[in-house]
Amino acid sequence: MPSPNDPRTNRLLAALPDAEWGRWQALLEPVDLPLGKVLHESGGALEHVYFPTSALVSLLYVLADGGTAEIAVVGLEGLVGVTLFMGGGSTPSRAVVQSAGQGFRLPAPALQEEFQRAGPAMHLLLRYTQALITQMAQTAVCNRHHSLDQQLCRWLLLSLDRLPGNELVMTQELIGNMLGVRREGVTEAAGRLQAAGLIRYARGRITVLDRPGLEARTCECYGVVKKEYDRLLPHAAPG
Structure with missing residues (x-):
């Protein structure tokens, strides 16, 4: 089984071509992701993007009365922080670790610079975002029907x-x-x-x-x- 200490246990990082991986590798920082840790709050600016390797992160919509509902779950298949490269700057959802583990984070400017290269990493991140949107939409349908x-x-x-x-x-x-x-x-x-x-x-x-x-x-x-x-x-x- 791949080690959570290996960043390429994360499937998005594993899928990066050698040139992109060479640029990212030195900038990735290992992080512990304990249960309940908030990676970003609703409306807040994101300073990093997170790549879980053995943790599970919930994206939650937070209601005015404090109630929450999950809109998506992210783990070793993806990343937390798509708004960094989609241009919105912030998001109405909260990202919370729901199953403790490890991961890696990349500074926001590095990810934005890579996306602006319009190379293989950009296309990979856009495909991931499309899959994530599908999960969000299907979650809404499932919870209703x-x-x-x-x-x-x-x-x-x-x-x-x-x-x-x-x-x-x-x-x-x-x-x-x-x-x-x-x-x-x-x-x-x-x-x-x-x-x-x-x-x-x-x-x-x-x-x-x-x-x-x-x-x-x-x-x-x-x-x-x-x-x-x-x-x-x-x-x-x-x-």
């Missing part, structure tokens, strides 16, 4: 795709905040998945026991998102 069981299966599968293992360290309260539902609903849904032998949940740790079973139980939304990421982004092994 599908059952909590299906939403939880989708969320677990998307999270697993972005982590190096098959275990999530996550409380039911935090899952509820991610999905925008009450903790009691998550408890019941997780209990049904556990009773079906699909997951094991104990002391804040969710271990997936039967991934094909989860895939069979989820809605079409997971497949739509996965297909778009697979279509747009390379799955190069770290080199």
Whole structure:
């Protein structure tokens, strides 16, 4: 299994051509990403872009009353901070580490300079952004039209795709905040998945026991998102 201390465990970094990787490598800084760390706040200026290698980051929309709902999840497949190169400068979402781990960060000016070169890195970042937008749109559709069981299966599968293992360290309260539902609903849904032998949940740790079973139980939304990421982004092994 690739090491979280290797920046090219992150699939976007692994996909960079040699010339771009040579420019970025010296500028990347390893960072610990503890549970609950806020990488950027709603409306704030971004000073870095983050490339997780073993952490999971939620992009959350924050309501006026303090309530939150997850609009996307980012892990080793991507980056946090697309507004740095999309021209907006800030974003209405908050980025919070939801599963602790490691990653790397790159200063904002370095990423903006690379994007302005209009080379391979720019095209890679734009394809990633298109995939991320698909995830956001499908999350909205799923939360409106599908059952909590299906939403939880989708969320677990998307999270697993972005982590190096098959275990999530996550409380039911935090899952509820991610999905925008009450903790009691998550408890019941997780209990049904556990009773079906699909997951094991104990002391804040969710271990997936039967991934094909989860895939069979989820809605079409997971497949739509996965297909778009697979279509747009390379799955190069770290080199």
